[in-house]
Amino acid sequence: MQQRLVPLLRHIVGTGTSKHGNRDQSSGSSVAPEDLDTLAIESFPLCMQEIHSHLRKEHHLRYNARNQYGLFLKGIGLSLEGALEFFRSEFTKRMDGDQFTKQYRYNIRHMYGMEGNRIDKKPLSCSSIILGAAPNGIDCHGCPFRHMESELLTKKLNNIGLNEDQVAEIMYSSKCHRYDKACTKYFEFVHKIPDLEELITHPNQYYSLSRKARRGELIIKNEEVVDEEIPEINDNLEEMEMWEEE
Numbered sequence: 001m002q003q004r005l006v007p008l009l010r011h012i013v014g015t016g017t018s019k020h021g022n023r024d025q026s027s028g029s030s031v032a033p034e035d036l037d038t039l040a041i042e043s044f045p046l047c048m049q050e051i052h053s054h055l056r057k058e059h060h061l062r063y064n065a066r067n068q069y070g071l072f073l074k075g076i077g078l079s080l081e082g083a084l085e086f087f088r089s090e091f092t093k094r095m096d097g098d099q100f101t102k103q104y105r106y107n108i109r110h111m112y113g114m115e116g117n118r119i120d121k122k123p124l125s126c127s128s129i130i131l132g133a134a135p136n137g138i139d140c141h142g143c144p145f146r147h148m149e150s151e152l153l154t155k156k157l158n159n160i161g162l163n164e165d166q167v168a169e170i171m172y173s174s175k176c177h178r179y180d181k182a183c184t185k186y187f188e189f190v191h192k193i194p195d196l197e198e199l200i201t202h203p204n205q206y207y208s209l210s211r212k213a214r215r216g217e218l219i220i221k222n223e224e225v226v227d228e229e230i231p232e233i234n235d236n237l238e239e240m241e242m243w244e245e246e
Contacts, residue, residue: 029076029077030077030078030079031073031076031077031078031082032078032082033078033082033085033086033089036052036073036078036086037052037056039076039207040052040053042210042214043206043207043210043211043214044203044206044207045183045186045187045200045203045206045207046144046145046156046183046186047068047129047141047142047143047144047203048068048069048072048203048207050140050144051065051068051069051140051141052069054140055069055090056090058094059090059091059093059094060090060091060094061140062138062139062140062141063107064132064133064135064139064141064142065135065139065140065141066087066104066107067111067124067141068124068129068141068142069141070083070087070108070111071111071121071122071123071124072123072124072203072204072207073086074111074112074121074123075122075123075203075204075207076204076207080108080109080112080114083108083111083112084105084108084109087100087104087108088100088105091104123202123203123204124203125201125202126143126179126180126183126200126201126202126203127201129141129142129143129203130142130143130146130179134147135147143179143183144156145170145173145174145179145182145183145186146174146179150171150174150175153171153174154167154171157170157171157186160190162189162190166185166189169185170182170185170186170189173185180199180200180201181199183200183206184196184198184199184200187200187206187209187210191210191213193213193218193220194220195220196209196220197220
């Protein structure tokens with residue numbers, strides 16, 4: 001299966017690299033730990049919603065989910081101090097502070113380039129997530145459109161409020177291994193946008209486009225998207241101009 005996916009994912013990366021290279025770390029955008037519950041509902045792609053929900057419920061993330069989610073949060077503007085505060089507040093609901101410090105603090109600092117070789121790690125692209133370690137029964141990382149059982153994915157899409165035709169269109173793309181198309185259609189249906197005119201190939205791309213849509217700044221076919229059902233919120237997030245395509 002993975003061998004069959006490689007050519008498709010190379011195509012996905014090829015279509016996205018011109019727009020989504022390395023993120024500009026000096027963009028100045030920032031979010032606080034207390035913003036994350038609201039942002040998860042409003043603007044996180046489904047993969048990050050799943051991890052966030054799991055963390056809030058279980059108060060723990062295994063390595064792959066922690067890496068996928070932690071780098072995503074770094075990319076949307078959560079500072080190292082904010083990340084340590086956020087993960088510590090959740091993890092210490094099931095362990096003491098000393099255990100968190102010994103087992104997890106280093107890993108979080110490592111994501112931000114403050115430990116080990118001090119490499120400034122970038123948020124994972126969709127291709128990296130899809131071709132990375134597949135989740136097993138106790139994991140929550142990965143791409144829902146690639147890794148989640150069809151019955152469970154259909155149920156989640158229904159619970160979000162998508163109609164039967166919308167769910168069917170997403171599921172068709174997923175079953176055809178067009179995970180980028182499935183995620184793009186999900187974005188369009190959730191944000192009530194008829195045609196995004198670009199494929200979602202990165203979780204942070206999804207987030208940035210969502211914030212623009214909610215601010216009424218997303219231009220589609222020379223028309224500004226305005227939807228009264230997407231309320232404005234006060235935030236100072238700026239568009240992330242570039243992402244890592246690995």
